[in-house]
Amino acid sequence: METPLREPTFLILTALAGEPLHGYGLIAEVDRLSGGRVSLRPGTLYGALDRLVDAGLVRVDHEEIVEGRLRRYYQLTEPGGEVLATETERMRRNVDAATARLRAIKAAPRLSGGVA
């Protein structure tokens, strides 16, 4: 799996870092995690899940029948957890760097324009 991860992929892995989720639950969780910014559609979601399963980052945990319909639950694998941790650390470093720069700007605001 290529890194840095795209945002939907990152959010899917993050959503699966908790308990196993089925397709609809996963879409709802990604929507909640992103504050409504990322709303996955099923075709996109299952395409991403297939790639993650192929890469060994996600696996099918179990299946159950609810009201005559099959529900398949997905879970993060150990390598998936490692990728998520590495990616989170990379993003954290970026956030720290950006935060430090922004604090420095606020502490010492530059003068704009020439001296009157």
Next chain:
Amino acid sequence: MTDLERRYARWTALFYPAGYRRERGSELVDTYLSLAAPDRKRPSAADVADLAVGGLRQHLRIAQGLGPGFRLAGVLALATLAACATGWAIFEAVVPWAPWFPQRGPFLSSLGVPVWAAWLVAVVVYVAAPGRWFRGAVGLAVLVTAGSVVLAAMVPGVHRPPLFVLLPQVVLGIVALGAAGRQPRWVRQLPLAAAAAIVPVAVSTAPRFVFSGDFYYEAGATALPAAAVTLLIGGALLAFGLAARHDHRGVWALLILLTPIGMLALNPLSAMLDDTGPGRSIIPVWSHMVGASVLVLMVGLVSMPLAIAARGRLPSGGRPVHTDAVRCPTCGAPSASVR
């Protein structure tokens, strides 16, 4: 089954490969139904677009060997264009000029020299830098080739290789881009080997011709179809050999190479469209050349999506969804129990 469910199922059946549909179709449709508003009667346009894109991704996913097929086709195309550029460059250098032909030196009178030089530079760059630099070199060669056509039209007395020679070269160049990226050293040297192999053939054949601006027509009528047949037979042998080991990249490569093979065979293909009978010219008329090239292009553009779609219809056309869930040992249905 509700109307909405039936409609989702119909769209899924249209876009997704059969194997994947059997494995995941109901799960996919159920998720759409869970997200749909209670009063919805038809899938939204966005859902249909999502299904179309998702289905295309699945078709590409199950087309095993497609990516390696592009790389293999790229190497074969690059070897062929290297041989062609070397052969034509030797012709430009060796073929004696007709005494009555207005000679102004090879660089002034024939734009073939810079064109073939640009393609040979791309071949050499591939050995040393098969990534970004190679792509740039191919782009430059395409520009030089296109520029030669424009320049020859603007400056009287300046000759260029005919379009039925330049067009296959450009198409081979585009396919050769598939070879870009990391490759073993021996693979990177294959195009150079093909160029070296053509040298004795070109050197021994070139003196039979006289340069009067049209030797391309005489030599091209034989040389290009010969290159097409060689590429076709070579590609087919590779495809059969690899398929025997359940490696399908050769089949994809052959499909990809159909367009450049057709372009190399424009001369005989155009002659087939010519119905003027036994008295027809050795060089097919312009309109038949255009007709044949459009036909070749259309066949090339249509054959790949058709092949990918056909692959999706095959019974083994889907990767299984790996699951650790317990299944019924008799019917194979998933168990209702959790874990």
